[in-house]
Every structure is written in C-alpha cells, then in structure tokens.
Amino acid sequence: MTNVTKATDRPELQKAIEAFVDAGFAGIQMRVHDEQGEWVGSAGVRKPGETAKPPTDGHFWAGSVAKPFTATAVLQLVAEERIALDAPVADHLPELGLDRRITVRMLLRHTSGLFNYTGEYYEDGTFAPGIPATGKEWVDNRLRTYRPQDLVALALSEPARFEPGAGFSYSNTNYTLAALLIEQVSGRSYAEEMRRRILQPLALRDTVLGGDGPELPEPHAHGYYRYQDADQWKVADVTRQNPSMLHAAGDAMTTTRDLHTFFSALNSGKLLPAPLLAEMRTPHGELGYGLGLFAQDLGPDHGGTVYHHNGGAPGGYGALMYSTPDGAKTLTAGLTTGDAAVDPAQAFPEALDALVKQVFTATRPSA
DSSP states (O other), X not given: OOOEEOGGGOHHHHHHHHHHHHTTEEEEEEEEEETTEEEEEEEEOSSTTOOOOOOTTOBXXXXXXXXXXXXXXXXXXXXXXXXXXXXXXXXXOGGGXXXXXXXXXXXXXXXXXXXXXXXXXXXXXXXXXXXXXXXXXXXXXXXXXXXXXXXXXXXXXXXOSSSTTSOOOOOHHXXXXXXXXXXXXXXXXXXXXXXXXXXXXXXXXXXXXXXXXXOOOSSBOOOEEEEEXXXXXXXXXXXXXXXXXXXXXXXXXXXHHHHHHHHHHHHTTSSSOHHHHHHHTXXXXXXXXXXXXXXEEOOGGGTSEXXXXXXXXXXXXXXXXXXXXXXXXXXEEEEEEOSOSSOTTTTHHHHHHHHHHHHHSOOOOOO
C-alpha cells in the first residue's frame, strides 16, 4: 500500500502549487508519486466566495489529456496488425474523401495539415473560426452535443494548413479522426473501446472518455470563465459543460488518481509493446511531440527527460500529467479558473516550470 503523505510533510510541494493560486487560478489539486511515496494536496478554493479548498480526490474536465488515451488505443490496434502507422487513413474511412497522403502516424503526430475545427490561429495573426470554442459564443453553446462526423466534416470543408507531412500544427481534428478510425477498425464505439482497452483493465472508475454528459460527479471544484459580452466583462460558472465538442481530442473527465494510474502504466510498458512505446515517445519537431505525448528534457540537474500531455477544457478547467520514462515518478493535477480579472495564462509557464522541476529534481541524500 502506498503511503499518502500530508501537505505538512512536503512543504516545498505545497508552496509550488500555491504559486498557481498566486498566478490567478482559483484552485489546484495535485498528486505526486515518487521515491518518498504518494503526496496529495490542494490550494486555493473549491468555489470563489467560499473558504474550502479543492477536494484532492475531485473530478475535473481534463481537456487534451484525452489525446494520449486515444493514441494508446490506436497503437494497440497497430500492435494487433489491424492498422499500420504509415498506411493511408483513407483506406479505412473512404467515405470522408481524405487526402490519401494522410497516414495514421500523421494524425497522432499532428502533421496531417488538417484544419482545426475549433479554429486556426495563423502566423500572420489572423484567426479562422470553427465551432464556437471561446467567448460568449462558447458559453451560450457549451451544453450542445456535437457528432464527431460533423466536427470532421467542418474541418474538411476548410483549406488544409499545409501539405500532409510538410509541417506540424496541433489540431483537434486529428484525434477526432483517430476515434472514427478506432470505431471503424474495432466495430465498437470509441467510448466502449476505450473502456475495454484502457479504463477497465486499469480500473479507472472515475474517468469518462467519449461522453456527452455535462455533469461532473461529486466531489469537484467549480470552474469559472470570464468573457466579453458587447462592452461588458462577465463571469459564468461553467462547471456544467458538454465535452462532445472535443470528441477523443479533449473530452476527458477524470481525477488525479486515475491520471497517475494511466500514465504510470503507459510509461512502464503495461499498455504497449516496447517498440511502439518507443515510437510514441520519439519527439518530433520544435515542440518535441511524439505520437500523443510530449517529450521534454529538464536537463541533468532537474531529472532529465519527462513525458507529458497537459490539457484544458474550453473554459474553467485544466490538467497536468507528467511522468519519468519508467513511470515510477508522476505528477498529476487538476486546475480551475475563477472570477478574478487576472489572466492566469500570463504567469502559468513560470509556475509550471518551477513545479515540474520541484517534483522531478532528484532529492540528494544529506551528507
């Protein structure tokens, strides 16, 4: 049985998460597994105007944390020789009229060039909108249910960002397409296949993928979203939101415990054969993206290589998920934004960098 330490036992971790609250987040809950055991803690508030901290076993919308789950299922199908990484996706989904140069690998690596159905930000500063994913439009539409086929159809109706394989562009379309691929090859729904392949074998009882229900089970912290309505700034409680707008790309509902269990199992080799795990973790391009996760070198003084994939729901919630290559040390967290006028995005990178280095820098024994 893993020891659960209290916040007072690791004051440096408590201080590191309180920096997120100082940066403008309403609350954060975090779980760390390392050589000292398991630590759980939280900072900030469960709900603005209250004093209770976020629950350390709380449910939250985890956004793009869904992508490594989806990629894992695709790579399991590759291991079973039911699909090939470098085969055209069009071979399995001919009705979509996809460019035959787009391969399974390109979907998982974000090198297909396909338009991002939540909107594209271009290098010249222009923005091409997709489905309502920000601002008042998203707040008003956040309970709407989207069909994955409609999300993909929207993306395919727009010009590609570049020729297949000619660049990197993070696009939710790739992973919603990967879900349609999983369904076509397996003969089961994406949600059912994720339960069968990952959630049930790992006993992830508090994780939902491929759902469209807007309710977060108790306990949970509340998430808020600040947006402009005409000439006024408003704040909405967006705890209830329909995740289907990011099908298989950002529709995860989960807990820090389940994220730890999944990411530790993945990186310790329990979910994929070694050659495919190595493919998944091989960094590509400037951002170091593999097939569904990022590789980051913290440097020899701060723990070396870690693998991660963080996530953000369209509003109110975010998630962190990090692991060492052997899966023995993990950091998982859920964050919420509140009703303050401060934009936490400004100070987020600095707080995140400090937290990750705090967790993954090896503790040196005292002389």
